[in-house]
Amino acid sequence: MIDQSTSLLPQAASSAAGILWLIPAVPIVTSGVIALLKQPRRKLSATLAIGSLSFSLLLALFAFARVVSNWSGGAATRETVNFTWFHFGNAAVDLGWILDPLSAIMAVMVCFVGLLIFIYSTGYMAHDENFTRFFCFLSLFAGAMLGVVIANSILLLFMGWELVGLTSYLLIGFWYQKPSAAAAAKKAFITTRVGDVFFLLGIVWLFAQTGTLLFYNYGAGSMEALALNGLLAQHAAWGLTAAGAIGLLIFAGAAGKSGQLPLHVWLPDAMEGPTPVSALIHAATMVAAGVYLIARVYPLMSAGMPLTASGEAAGTTTALIVVTWIGAATAVFAALIAIAQNDIKRILAYSTISQLGYMMAGLGLGGVAVGMFHLITHAFFKALLFLGAGSVIHGCHEEQDIRRMGGLKSQMRATFLTYAVGMLALCGFPLVFSGFWSKDAILEAAHKSDFIKGPYYLLVFGAVLTAFYMTRQVSYVFFGQWRGHGHAHESPRVMTVPLVILALFAVLLGVIGTPAWPWFRAFLEGHAATGGMHLLFEADFAKLLATSTVIVFLGLGLGWLLYGNKSPKAEEPDALEKAAPPLWAALRDRLYVDELYGVTVIAFYYWWARVADWLDRRVWGGIVAAVAWVFKMFAQLDRLLDTHWVDGVFDKVCEEFSTGGGIVSRVENGRAQTYLRILAFGVILLAAILIWSVK
Amino acid sequence: MGTPLTGYLVVAALLFSIGLAGALVRRNAIMVLIGIELMLNAANLNFIAFWRYSPHPEALTGMMFAIFSIAVAAAEAAVGLGLVISIHRHTGTTDLDKMNRMKG
Amino acid sequence: MFYLIAALTLAGALAAMTLKHLVHAALAVTVAFGGLALFFLSLDAQFAGFAQILVYIGAVAILVVFAILLTRGSELPKDGVFSRTWFVGLPIAAGIFAVLGWAVIASSKALPSETATPAVNVHDIGVALVGRYVLPLEILALLLTAATIGAVIVALHEKERAK
Numbered sequence: 001m002i003d004q005s006t007s008l009l010p011q012a013a014s015s016a017a018g019i020l021w022l023i024p025a026v027p028i029v030t031s032g033v034i035a036l037l038k039q040p041r042r043k044l045s046a047t048l049a050i051g052s053l054s055f056s057l058l059l060a061l062f063a064f065a066r067v068v069s070n071w072s073g074g075a076a077t078r079e080t081v082n083f084t085w086f087h088f089g090n091a092a093v094d095l096g097w098i099l100d101p102l103s104a105i106m107a108v109m110v111c112f113v114g115l116l117i118f119i120y121s122t123g124y125m126a127h128d129e130n131f132t133r134f135f136c137f138l139s140l141f142a143g144a145m146l147g148v149v150i151a152n153s154i155l156l157l158f159m160g161w162e163l164v165g166l167t168s169y170l171l172i173g174f175w176y177q178k179p180s181a182a183a184a185a186k187k188a189f190i191t192t193r194v195g196d197v198f199f200l201l202g203i204v205w206l207f208a209q210t211g212t213l214l215f216y217n218y219g220a221g222s223m224e225a226l227a228l229n230g231l232l233a234q235h236a237a238w239g240l241t242a243a244g245a246i247g248l249l250i251f252a253g254a255a256g257k258s259g260q261l262p263l264h265v266w267l268p269d270a271m272e273g274p275t276p277v278s279a280l281i282h283a284a285t286m287v288a289a290g291v292y293l294i295a296r297v298y299p300l301m302s303a304g305m306p307l308t309a310s311g312e313a314a315g316t317t318t319a320l321i322v323v324t325w326i327g328a329a330t331a332v333f334a335a336l337i338a339i340a341q342n343d344i345k346r347i348l349a350y351s352t353i354s355q356l357g358y359m360m361a362g363l364g365l366g367g368v369a370v371g372m373f374h375l376i377t378h379a380f381f382k383a384l385l386f387l388g389a390g391s392v393i394h395g396c397h398e399e400q401d402i403r404r405m406g407g408l409k410s411q412m413r414a415t416f417l418t419y420a421v422g423m424l425a426l427c428g429f430p431l432v433f434s435g436f437w438s439k440d441a442i443l444e445a446a447h448k449s450d451f452i453k454g455p456y457y458l459l460v461f462g463a464v465l466t467a468f469y470m471t472r473q474v475s476y477v478f479f480g481q482w483r484g485h486g487h488a489h490e491s492p493r494v495m496t497v498p499l500v501i502l503a504l505f506a507v508l509l510g511v512i513g514t515p516a517w518p519w520f521r522a523f524l525e526g527h528a529a530t531g532g533m534h535l536l537f538e539a540d541f542a543k544l545l546a547t548s549t550v551i552v553f554l555g556l557g558l559g560w561l562l563y564g565n566k567s568p569k570a571e572e573p574d575a576l577e578k579a580a581p582p583l584w585a586a587l588r589d590r591l592y593v594d595e596l597y598g599v600t601v602i603a604f605y606y607w608w609a610r611v612a613d614w615l616d617r618r619v620w621g622g623i624v625a626a627v628a629w630v631f632k633m634f635a636q637l638d639r640l641l642d643t644h645w646v647d648g649v650f651d652k653v654c655e656e657f658s659t660g661g662g663i664v665s666r667v668e669n670g671r672a673q674t675y676l677r678i679l680a681f682g683v684i685l686l687a688a689i690l691i692w693s694v695k
Numbered sequence: 696m697g698t699p700l701t702g703y704l705v706v707a708a709l710l711f712s713i714g715l716a717g718a719l720v721r722r723n724a725i726m727v728l729i730g731i732e733l734m735l736n737a738a739n740l741n742f743i744a745f746w747r748y749s750p751h752p753e754a755l756t757g758m759m760f761a762i763f764s765i766a767v768a769a770a771e772a773a774v775g776l777g778l779v780i781s782i783h784r785h786t787g788t789t790d791l792d793k794m795n796r797m798k799g
Numbered sequence: 800m801f802y803l804i805a806a807l808t809l810a811g812a813l814a815a816m817t818l819k820h821l822v823h824a825a826l827a828v829t830v831a832f833g834g835l836a837l838f839f840l841s842l843d844a845q846f847a848g849f850a851q852i853l854v855y856i857g858a859v860a861i862l863v864v865f866a867i868l869l870t871r872g873s874e875l876p877k878d879g880v881f882s883r884t885w886f887v888g889l890p891i892a893a894g895i896f897a898v899l900g901w902a903v904i905a906s907s908k909a910l911p912s913e914t915a916t917p918a919v920n921v922h923d924i925g926v927a928l929v930g931r932y933v934l935p936l937e938i939l940a941l942l943l944t945a946a947t948i949g950a951v952i953v954a955l956h957e958k959e960r961a962k
Contacts, residue, residue: 668797668798669795669798670794670795670796670797670798671791671792671794671795671797671798672727672791672794672797673718673719673727673791673792673882673888674884676718676719677719677887677888677891680715680719680891680892680894680895681891681894683895684891684894684895684898687895687898687899687902688898691898691901691902691905695905699801700910701903701904701907701910702801702805703838703842704903704910705900705903705904706805706808706809706838708896708899708900708903709809709896710808710809710812710831711895711896711899712892712893712895712896712899713809713812713813713816713892714812714816715891715892715895716816716888716889716892716893717815717816719882719885719887719888719889719891719892720816720881720882720885720888720889720892721816721881721882722881722882723821725821725863725866725867725870726816726821726824728863729815729816729824729825729828729863730816732828732855732859733812733815733816733828733831736831736832736835736851736855739835739839739847739851740835740838740839743838743839743842743844743847744842746842746844746917747842747843747844747917748910752917752919753917753919753923755919755923755924755927757844758844758846758847758919758924759924759927759928759932759935761839761844761847762846762847762850762924763932763935763939765847765850765851765854765855766854766939766943767939767942768854768855768859769854769855769858769859770942770943770946770947771946772859772862772863773862773946773947773950774946774949774950774953776862776863776865776866777949777950777953777954778953779866779870780866780869780870780953780954781953781954783869783870783871789870791882792882792883
């Protein structure tokens with residue numbers, strides 16, 4: 001059934017919603033087809049994958065255009081297509097997809113960035129012998145992610161979610177012969193699983209309470225007013241309403257996927273996968289799925305939020321407070337660790353964790369538009385950075401340690417320039433780069449919030465650190481002397497062209513998020529974009545601009561000061577290390593989170609496994625052995641009985657018969673007198689009987 | 696003692712028993728035959744005694760019986776003794792304890 | 800009178816059965832036969848009595864003696880005259896006597912006591928033999944013939960084998 005929130009939409013509009021399901025379906029089917037191909041069919045598999053994703057991109061653009069036209073026409077922007085999968089009892093399991101600004105933007109972003117990365121991969125993985133398998137998994141991943149993005153049913157979203165987790169596992173462990181890669185894949189899967197358990201609990205609770213799996217369904221959906229009011233009325237534990245509790249459970253799932261604080265440990269290890277995988281999954285899309293999920297269930301998260309007369313937020317909910325604090329803490333935590341890492345991809349991984357924290361904080365403080373804008377801009381410049389890192393690694397002959405690089409700005413021009421654009425966007429360099437506008441929006445929301453004060457300071461500190469560690473990385477890699485072995489060379493065009501395209505977007509996307517023209521926010525929130533250049537010169541904005549500039553230049557300056565053009569050798573300690581060795585050691589060792597897990601959770605599991613093993617072998621095994629022993633004893637007893645009693649009796653009887661026969665046969669001794677005697681005896685008897693009877 | 700007949704009957708019974716005892720107990724085959732003769736004689740006595748005291752002695756039943764019995768006994772003794780002699784020629788003994796070829 | 804004859808007969812019979820020397824035993828049984836003949840005579844069965852004397856004492860006893868002599872029975876056997884298991888046979892005989900005696904005494908009341916002396920002469924016996932009892936007579940003749948032939952054959956066979 002097609003739901004149109006208001007009527008009067010032309011019938012043609014429904015076609016976009018009707019074909020929405022093709023967007024994830026085509027890549028998934030392609031993945032299946034590629035799976036059947038033999039390994040040497042590289043060109044064919046790559047063509048199929050890129051072709052299917054291009055097709056999805058076209059469809060996504062078509063859908064996006066439809067939503068934009070709806071939005072600009074002032075009509076409702078949400079269209080859903082729902083159907084029932086099966087019934088059980090009184091309940092029905094519904095699936096469906098939704099076409100609204102949020103899903104349209106995400107679909108386009110995933111398809112576009114994905115496509116660029118696919119093209120990049122044909123160059124990067126050219127020497128790999130498992131080329132075909134790579135594209136099979138990539139395609140599957142793309143399809144699954146798009147499924148998550150367009151889902152209107154929380155069950156469908158979860159199915160896509162799990163599939164994304166699976167493909168992430170497959171791709172991280174792509175070089176499965178490396179034990180570290182296999183271990184990293186396992187770690188990723190298990191850690192996200194922990195989050196997913198809570199997510200599933202949330203889903204079940206939501207379904208049980210609201211009776212529907214659909215988000216939007218003519219007012220009967222779980223994100224609509226009726227259901228939300230019902231949830232608010234329910235009280236769960238610790239002063240939370242059902243809405244808040246479910247929101248937190250779902251956030252736990254998002255925290256796992258998006259690497260928020262306790263469950264972030266898998267992301268850095270996930271860098272074991274090939275760089276395009278890191279770019280696609282762990283920068284642009286999969287990790288963004290968590291943020292997207294929170295954005296999708298934002299009505300639930302913000303249910304009960306008091307509003308002012310003009311509809312502005314006048315307070316906040318518990319769920320959002322939790323989201324914000326965890327986001328902010330993650331942002332700082334990861335940024336600190338990023339300072340002390342020496343692997344080019346690991347720095348970027350921690351940077352991703354940090355930026356995800358920013359996104360979560362943005363969602364909590366400023367709402368869907370703020371968080372999502374940073375997600376979109378981050379997707380582009382982080383993908384750019386990862387692909388650039390891949391290009392660097394490729395050019396330095398698979399070297400990943402930044403202390404063995406250097407001076408690449410002249411050797412790998414294109415890479416350097418595009419990388420610089422990405423880096424500046426990430427730091428939030430004022431005005432020119434999109435990252436500035438998106439991060440600024442978050443800082444603004446944090447600053448403006450009267451309800452949660454602390455995160456602002458954390459986020460500011462995090463921004464300084466971001467600029468600092470990125471400067472460190474760039475100076476190590478591109479500036480100074482070449483410290484590697486061999487000769488660095490630029491990457492082929494098929495790899496550098498996507499870099500350029502991404503760089504362009506990293507700059508241009510900023511345009512849609514400025515206060516002068518807040519198109520993005522307006523689009524997402526479904527109202528007209530009111531703005532104007534004059535807003536750029538308002539006092540509030542100027543203050544913010546000043547703060548941001550100070551932050552960025554502070555970080556850049558510190559970084560350049562410490563690292564600049566110097567090129568310390570790999571064996572020499574880092575500049576910061578020289579200054580504060582214990583701090584450095586702690587940061588380099590990732591603030592001991594993994595070790596903490598190892599000591600607590602993992603140790604507990606090992607202990608538990610040992611207990612279970614002991615139980616199994618001693619107790620259950622013992623019971624089984626005891627039962628078997630009892631049966632064996634019975635068998636022995638039976639045998640004894642049989643031998644001594646049954647056989648004995650039988651033998652005895654036969655013996656007796658034999659003996660008896662022997663005794664009886666003595667009568668026939670062949671002597672006439674004996675026979676005579678017996679005769680006479682018989683006569684006596686007979687006579688006696690006769691006489692007695694006559695008497 | 697009741698009637699005179701009883702006496703004869705008792706004597707006959709005693710004679711019979713003695714004859715039987717001898718037939719059962721003596722080792723020599725000839726003695727067994729003698730015993731058998733005695734038994735037959737005892738039966739004869741019985742017959743005659745009963746004939747004498749029967750209501751119709753003129754029917755001569757008892758007497759006839761006894762006479763025939765005597766004749767048969769004689770014939771039987773002859774044959775029997777002939778057999779004993781024959782056995783003695785074969786096995787060299789007349790000891791009944793040793794004759795168990797009918798065994799089994 | 801009766802007791803005398805009875806004692807004689809029984810003594811002879813007993814002696815016949817217990818004497819070790821076979822010839823003595825044969826003679827004792829002859830005495831017993833004689834006693835029985837006397838019994839017959841005292842019971843007014845003269846023909847039977849004389850027949851008894853003739854046949855038994857005259858033929859059977861002689862035959863027995865002949866047999867004893869021909870089988871070297873005159874020597875005393877070394878194992879004893881009584882069977883190894885004489886203790887089994889004796890009670891049986893005693894049992895027979897017990898039963899018979901019991902029967903006799905129990906029915907002594909029913910037995911006839913005194914009757915007239917029967918007058919039997921040889922003529923009557925002869926008439927009865929070929930009259931009423933002719934069949935048994937003939938059969939007896941047959942039997943005697945068979946016995947004679949049989950005895951002769953048995954003796955003959957021995958003679959041929961002994962050769």
